[in-house]
Amino acid sequence: MNENKKIPYKIYLEEHEMPTQWYNVRADMKNKPAPLLNPGTGKPMTVEELSGVFCTELAKQELDDTTAYFDIPEEILNFYKMYRPAPLVRAYHLERKLQTPAKIYYKFEGNNTSGSHKLNSAIAQAYYAKNQGLKGVTTETGAGQWGTALSMACAFLELDCQVYMVKVSYEQKPFRREVMRTYGANVTPSPSNTTEVGRKILAEFPGTNGSLGCAISEAVEAATSQEGYRYVLGSVLSQVLLHQSIIGLEAKAALDKYDVTPDIIIGCAGGGSNLGGLISPFMGEKLRGEKDYQFIAVEPASCPSLTRGKYAYDFCDTGAICPLAKMYTLGSSFMPSPNHAGGLRYHGMSSVLSQLYDDGLMEARSVEQTSVFEAAEQFAKVEGILPAPESSHAIRVAIDEALKCKETGEEKTILFGLTGTGYFDMYAYEKFNNGEMGDYIPTDEEIAASLSKLPKVNG
Amino acid sequence: MNENKKIPYKIYLEEHEMPTQWYNVRADMKNKPAPLLNPGTGKPMTVEELSGVFCTELAKQELDDTTAYFDIPEEILNFYKMYRPAPLVRAYHLERKLQTPAKIYYKFEGNNTSGSHKLNSAIAQAYYAKNQGLKGVTTETGAGQWGTALSMACAFLELDCQVYMVKVSYEQKPFRREVMRTYGANVTPSPSNTTEVGRKILAEFPGTNGSLGCAISEAVEAATSQEGYRYVLGSVLSQVLLHQSIIGLEAKAALDKYDVTPDIIIGCAGGGSNLGGLISPFMGEKLRGEKDYQFIAVEPASCPSLTRGKYAYDFCDTGAICPLAKMYTLGSSFMPSPNHAGGLRYHGMSSVLSQLYDDGLMEARSVEQTSVFEAAEQFAKVEGILPAPESSHAIRVAIDEALKCKETGEEKTILFGLTGTGYFDMYAYEKFNNGEMGDYIPTDEEIAASLSKLPKVNG
Numbered sequence: 054m055n056e057n058k059k060i061p062y063k064i065y066l067e068e069h070e071m072p073t074q075w076y077n078v079r080a081d082m083k084n085k086p087a088p089l090l091n092p093g094t095g096k097p098m099t100v101e102e103l104s105g106v107f108c109t110e111l112a113k114q115e116l117d118d119t120t121a122y123f124d125i126p127e128e129i130l131n132f133y134k135m136y137r138p139a140p141l142v143r144a145y146h147l148e149r150k151l152q153t154p155a156k157i158y159y160k161f162e163g164n165n166t167s168g169s170h171k172l173n174s175a176i177a178q179a180y181y182a183k184n185q186g187l188k189g190v191t192t193e194t195g196a197g198q199w200g201t202a203l204s205m206a207c208a209f210l211e212l213d214c215q216v217y218m219v220k221v222s223y224e225q226k227p228f229r230r231e232v233m234r235t236y237g238a239n240v241t242p243s244p245s246n247t248t249e250v251g252r253k254i255l256a257e258f259p260g261t262n263g264s265l266g267c268a269i270s271e272a273v274e275a276a277t278s279q280e281g282y283r284y285v286l287g288s289v290l291s292q293v294l295l296h297q298s299i300i301g302l303e304a305k306a307a308l309d310k311y312d313v314t315p316d317i318i319i320g321c322a323g324g325g326s327n328l329g330g331l332i333s334p335f336m337g338e339k340l341r342g343e344k345d346y347q348f349i350a351v352e353p354a355s356c357p358s359l360t361r362g363k364y365a366y367d368f369c370d371t372g373a374i375c376p377l378a379k380m381y382t383l384g385s386s387f388m389p390s391p392n393h394a395g396g397l398r399y400h401g402m403s404s405v406l407s408q409l410y411d412d413g414l415m416e417a418r419s420v421e422q423t424s425v426f427e428a429a430e431q432f433a434k435v436e437g438i439l440p441a442p443e444s445s446h447a448i449r450v451a452i453d454e455a456l457k458c459k460e461t462g463e464e465k466t467i468l469f470g471l472t473g474t475g476y477f478d479m480y481a482y483e484k485f486n487n488g489e490m491g492d493y494i495p496t497d498e499e500i501a502a503s504l505s506k507l508p509k510v511n512g
Numbered sequence: 513m514n515e516n517k518k519i520p521y522k523i524y525l526e527e528h529e530m531p532t533q534w535y536n537v538r539a540d541m542k543n544k545p546a547p548l549l550n551p552g553t554g555k556p557m558t559v560e561e562l563s564g565v566f567c568t569e570l571a572k573q574e575l576d577d578t579t580a581y582f583d584i585p586e587e588i589l590n591f592y593k594m595y596r597p598a599p600l601v602r603a604y605h606l607e608r609k610l611q612t613p614a615k616i617y618y619k620f621e622g623n624n625t626s627g628s629h630k631l632n633s634a635i636a637q638a639y640y641a642k643n644q645g646l647k648g649v650t651t652e653t654g655a656g657q658w659g660t661a662l663s664m665a666c667a668f669l670e671l672d673c674q675v676y677m678v679k680v681s682y683e684q685k686p687f688r689r690e691v692m693r694t695y696g697a698n699v700t701p702s703p704s705n706t707t708e709v710g711r712k713i714l715a716e717f718p719g720t721n722g723s724l725g726c727a728i729s730e731a732v733e734a735a736t737s738q739e740g741y742r743y744v745l746g747s748v749l750s751q752v753l754l755h756q757s758i759i760g761l762e763a764k765a766a767l768d769k770y771d772v773t774p775d776i777i778i779g780c781a782g783g784g785s786n787l788g789g790l791i792s793p794f795m796g797e798k799l800r801g802e803k804d805y806q807f808i809a810v811e812p813a814s815c816p817s818l819t820r821g822k823y824a825y826d827f828c829d830t831g832a833i834c835p836l837a838k839m840y841t842l843g844s845s846f847m848p849s850p851n852h853a854g855g856l857r858y859h860g861m862s863s864v865l866s867q868l869y870d871d872g873l874m875e876a877r878s879v880e881q882t883s884v885f886e887a888a889e890q891f892a893k894v895e896g897i898l899p900a901p902e903s904s905h906a907i908r909v910a911i912d913e914a915l916k917c918k919e920t921g922e923e924k925t926i927l928f929g930l931t932g933t934g935y936f937d938m939y940a941y942e943k944f945n946n947g948e949m950g951d952y953i954p955t956d957e958e959i960a961a962s963l964s965k966l967p968k969v970n971g
Contacts (some may be wrong), residue, residue, distance in 0.1 A: 061527035062593035068520035134521035135605065135896045147593065147667075164623045166898045166933070175857045208893040209605075232898060235889060290593070408513035430694060432666040437594045439625045439691060474625070477936045479687035486693045 062145060062366040066138040072302040073125055073294050077332040078406060080121035081340040083410055084289065086404035087379035089115070090366060095510045098376050106284050106375075107275060107292075110181040114292040121337075123295065126184075132176045132209060133299070136165035141151040141307035142471075143360040146435040148232075148455070155458035157451060158315065160304040160331060161438065166232070167202035167474030169441065170286050170327050174296035175202035186470030188281035189213025192233075194267030195241065196396045196443070197222055197229035198473055199287030216280075217243040217271045218262035221391065225480045232477075243268035249370040250274050265399050267386055270372025276466035288324025289378070289403050291344040291367065292428040297330025299300040304468065305334045315346060315468035317454055322350040322359065322417070323396060330471040332415070339414065348415040349454075353425070353470035354430050355393040358383050358402045359410055359417035363504055365511045367401055378507055379406040386504030390493035395422045396443035396479035400503070420449045426485040428452050429475070441473035442481055486504065514556050521604060523766040525597040533586055534754050537792040538864060543871055545750065546838030547864035548574070549825060554969050557835050561874075565732060565743050565834075569637050569640040573751040574735070582754065582795075584636075585643075590636045591668060592860040596622035597757065598779040600766035601930075605894040607914070612901070614917035616910060618930040619763040619790060620897065626661035628900065628932030629786050630746050634661035635961040638669050640709045644896025645738035648672025652702065652727030654853045655679055655902070656688035657932055658746030662694035669759035672827035674741075676702040678732045679722035684899040691936075702727035709733050709831040724858050725844055729831025733962035748828065748837070748862050754835065755787025758968035763927065764793045774805065774927035776913055781818065781876070782855060783807040784862030791874070798873065807874040808913075809865065810905040812884070814852040814952040817861045818869055822963055827861055836967055839866040842877045842954075843962030849952035853940035854881040855902035859962070879908045880951040885944040888934070900932035901940055 084235075088097035093099060103112035114123065125133070144157040162170035175491045182466055184191050189212055195198025200216040207214035216238050223230060223242035232242050243263045244251040251272040253263065261267075269286070276284035287293065308315065320328030328350055338344040350359055358381045366386040369375040380399040388397045409415045422442075429445035431452070433436070440448060451469040458465050475482060521774040538544060547556035562571035573582065584592075588690070591633040604614040621629035629638075649670055653659025665675035675697050680687060682701040688910050689699050703710040709729040713720065720726075735743035746752065765909045767774065777794055778785030786811055797803040809818055817840045827844040841860040848857045864926070866875045881901075888904035891897070898906060910928040917924050934941060943949045 059525060062590075063527070065524045068522070131521075131604075145590075149966075153580060166892070166896055205896060206762075209896070222841050227942075228935075231938040231942045232935075233897075235892060235898060235941050237893070286917070414591060432624070434696070437625055439694060476625075476627075476687075479690040483686075483690045486690060 058311050061162050063140040063142050065140055066303060066306055068134060070306060071133065071138055072299055073103060073305065074122040075125060075131065076298040076302060076334050077117065077121055077123065077295050077335060079118035079291060082408065084408055085118045087474040088380055088407045089376040090510060092373065092377050095413045098242060105277060106135065108181040108185045108187065108283050110185070111292050113297055115290060118436065129176055129180050136172065138303050140163060141304055144436055145431060149342045150435045151452065151455050151459065153455040153459040154462060154464045155455040156464065156466045157455055158468045159470045162302055163299060163438065163471065163474035165443065166501050167198055167205055168476060169202065170330065171199045171200035171202035171299055172205060173299050174287060174293045174326065175199070175206040178295040178406040179203065179206035179212055182283055182285070183210045187283055189215060190283055190357045191215040191272040191276040192285050192287065193217045193265060193272045195219045195222055195265045195398060197226050197426065197477060198239070199230060200221050200240070201232050204233040204238035205437065207238065214238040214453065215275055216240045217245065217268040219243055219265060219268050226477050229477045235388045243271050245271065248274045250374070251461050254371065262391055264388055265369060266371035269370035270374055273370065273374055280336050289399065289401065291405055293326045294329035294403060294405050298333040300327065300330040300424050300470065301332060301334045304331065313466060316465040317349065317467045318445050319467065319469040320449050321352060321397060321470070322352050322402060323443060324399045324405065325406040327470050327472045329403055329406050336409065336414065342364060349450055350415055350417040350419060350448045352419050353395050353397050353446060354395065354419040354421045355495065356383065356389040356398050358400060358421040360419045361500055363410050365505055365507050369401065377510060378404050380404050381410065383500055384506055385505035386506050387500065392491060393422060393493050394442060394484060394490065395425055395445065395446065396441065418450055419464060420446055423490050423492055425449050426490060438471065439475045440471060441475045442478050444472040448472070517596060518766065519602050521768050522599040522601050522773040522904045524599055525762060525765055527593060529765060530592065530597055531736050531758055531765065532589060533581040533614045534584060534760060535793050536576065536580055536582065536754050537795050538577035538750060542794045543865065543867055544577045545867045548835040548837055551836050553871050564736060567644045567646065567742050568638040568920060569644070570751050571809045574749060581737050585639060587940065588635055588639050591835055593632065593809055595963060597762050598623060600763055601872050603895055606891060608697065608909065609894045610914050612831060612914040613921060613923045614914040615923065615925045616914055617927045619759055620930045622900065622930065622933035626664055627658055627935060628657035628661065629756060629789065630661035630757055631664060632656045632666040632758050633746060633752045633785065636755040638662065638665035641742055642669045642671050646742055648674060649742055649744045650674040650731040651730050651744050652676045652680055652724060652731045654724045654857060655683050656936060657663060658818065659697070659699070660688060660691050661746070662744065663692040663697035665696040666697065672698040674734055676704065676727040678724060678727050685936050688745040690828045702730050703787050704730065709732045709833070710957040713830065714902055721850055723847055725830035726936040728829035729833055732800065732829065732833055734807060741793055742965060747785040748860065752865050753788035753862060754787045755791065757792040758931065759786065759789040759866055761793060763790065774924060775924040776806045776808065776926045776941055778808045778810060778906050778909050778926065780902050780931065781811050781861065781865065782794040782902060783858045785855065786797060786929050788860040788865050795868065795873065808909055809869065809876040810909045811876065811878050812852060812854050812905060813880045814954065815842065815848040816878040818905065819878045820959055823866060823870050828860065828964055836969060839863050843965055844960035846959065852881060852885055852952050853901060853943060853949065854905065855900065856905065877909055879905055882949050882951055883910050885949060889954050892966055898934045899930060900934045901937050903931040905932070913926040947968065
């Protein structure tokens with residue numbers, strides 16, 4: 054680091070310094086992520102096959118593992134300028150509170166109405182749908198960030214937006230629903246009886262709280278059964294990681310301005326969209342042998358796909374109508390405890406991140422939710438921002454690493470992704486404030502049971 | 513405007529360009545605001561008298577109408593750096609949507625967890641309390657922004673924080689309460705039976721929804737009956753306008769960087785903290801005869817203190833235990849309709865703004881709430897940000913003025929204050945989304961009835 058430049062509390066890029074291309078980390082991977090497979094034939098999906106579900110341009114992005122940079126269309130750039138650049142924050146107050154010699158930075162993606170980084174991919178996916186002349190898009194949402202982001206993007210482009218919201222979230226977060234409605238979206242609690250797969254799940258599990266996997270199935274069915282509609286997804290997919298690379302590219306540009314190189318890069322990991330986006334350009338340097346970084350994926354102990362799952366082909370959705378993806382997975386029938394309030398509930402992990410993890414290029418840790426909320430509260434009190442439970446997983450490990458530095462005296466530079474705010478997660482905070490929050494760790498038997506149902510293509 | 517400089521979507525000041533002093537517009541006013549009066553003696557309050565309720569330093573700021581600039585203490589500056597500078601946004605997307613030749617800018621103060629500009633004064637007031645060696649502070653909150661802001665400031669400084677929250681808000685906004693609790697505040701619905709004045713009000717009006725005036729009385733009693741406590745207030749007071757001048761100073765510095773001079777400056781007005789802060793430095797230029805601007809205060813038709821109130825001494829609180837202030841008022845017993853969802857419910861207006869308005873230096877307009885929510889929704893869809901109902905009053909008039917420009921072809925430059933976000937106001941948005949929102953305008957008789965109870969000091 055150039056000691057002559059005083060680092061401000063927040064680094065904002067100038068508008069003309071904002072990235073104009075997304076970076077596709079797959080282009081620099083020697084071991085490419087395994088291809089998506091057609092669940093019927095067991096063969097790799099083609100653009101044509103994918104185009105029935107996704108917009109054609111997005112299907113192409115999904116399958117392209119050689120093009121390193123994609124130009125960001127001007128209309129998307131102009132939308133980005135509405136809420137980006139996101140600040141890179143030096144956590145001086147947190148450092149002081151922890152009395153650590155570590156230097157802590159976080160890339161804050163929550164300063165927009167969706168409250169998270171999800172908007173980065175939502176506008177891209179809505180744009181390509183609009184550009185293809187579609188009427189609308191369908192999607193699922195769990196905690197609600199993705200659904201809100203997509204509603205905002207669709208409102209901007211005047212595209213119809215149909216959201217299947219996991220039932221338990223729909224009930225715990227009525228105000229999330231109202232934000233989406235204000236942006237003109239149609240929100241249905243899932244499972245619902247508006248789809249065949251929804252009716253089937255309701256018949257089999259009456260009174261179910263729903264799950265992401267089930268909401269995905271409903272949204273895909275809704276897309277393929279209406280003319281002029283396609284399905285869009287907020288995480289897991291490689292196209293999403295591509296769009297989310299804007300996070301890492303901006304963070305890197307901001308650090309480079311001040312000659313700062315992080316030692317450790319930390320992100321929470323559910324489906325992997327934020328972590329993949331944050332680390333992409335740094336991982337690119339590592340893959341090309343230019344620099345080395347320590348990457349840490351943080352997942353909840355209650356849904357530990359990387360740390361306790363299996364690297365295998367699995368269904369992406371409960372209804373098994375999506376392509377098969379090779380990923381670290383707990384099995385598509387795995388359900389985290391309903392008492393888990395901290396988000397990141399998806400059973401599998403992005404194929405890109407799964408491959409990087411399998412190649413030993415990235416570490417993973419799982420953390421328990423009460424310790425996550427403790428970190429969230431500590432962070433909120435000194436850094437001002439009330440973080441999303443999901444983001445707080447990364448805060449937990451960033452604090453742990455900073456405290457290690459305090460013991461060893463090392464002045465490491467830590468960068469973590471603060472993906473969003475917790476303003477619509479107060480139900481979970483209320484439980485924590487009332488001392489009613491517990492920790493939930495699945496047994497080996499539970500995980501083995503859901504893994505026993507992996508598709509046959511694994512042999 | 514210098515046409516050579518392209519105006520970005522968002523202008524952020526650099527950290528070193530941030531203001532380091534607050535500006536006290538009273539210093540440049542020929543007709544000073546009328547002094548606060550002791551309700552017992554009818555004589556102007558002294559610093560000594562005020563120091564029983566307020567911290568001494570804040571009492572001095574309250575009564576100082578000659579010092580133009582106050583240095584901002586370093587600890588406050590460092591807190592400001594956590595969430596400031598706030599962006600000055602060029603509303604390109606809104607301009608395009610309206611097809612107006614007007615150039616629209618807004619100063620966005622909602623990018624912090626309190627969700628509004630209130631944090632600017634909260635940290636200042638908490639700092640002076642801490643500096644005086646106090647144990648804690650008490651306050652009231654209506655919509656909840658001020659209580660949240662104060663909780664954040666107190667958590668940062670490790671000061672106890674007791675909030676009396678207007679009962680109807682406490683019930684409609686349980687998540688606001690949880691944010692405050694997460695920051696360690698003690699939140700009591702008002703009226704409560706924890707104070708003498710609360711018990712009296714409850715006895716007189718059982719089942720009351722509470723009001724700001726009543727919560728103020730409770731908070732003041734709580735402060736004066738506990739050792740080591742003082743009362744703090746988020747609006748109306750001249751000290752608050754002083755702290756909030758940071759809004760206008762930053763906005764002006766950002767505009768000056770691009771040689772932009774606004775023609776019209778618009779702000780919503782409840783107690784006046786945001787409007788006063790936004791216009792202060794511009795008003796200073798007008799008062800000194802350096803430049804001219806059109807200023808517009810926007811208030812709800814359901815609580816129209818400037819447009820339909822009387823300029824007179826009045827009680828600041830329902831319990832009549834605070835000093836008397838000369839202000840445009842509807843009478844301290846005035847209660848806006850419980851169906852009014854748009855905030856800005858205080859019966860009176862800042863003495864500073866009242867005097868400026870009385871001197872013809874500022875205009876005022878009242879707007880109805882359904883038209884306010886229509887403007888909010890229109891704004892949200894193209895500018896991304898879901899605005900607070902309060903802030904949306906300013907949006908309404910900014911859009912009206914921009915549409916006038918469309919008719920006349922004038923290329924006016926409009927600046928308005930976007931004070932906050934509506935994430936905790938989804939109850940109101942839900943009513944609007946469901947078409948259940950109405951407009952509520954008090955009758956002349958209602959206003960006359962409450963004005964008939966003005967204090968005798970008016971003669």
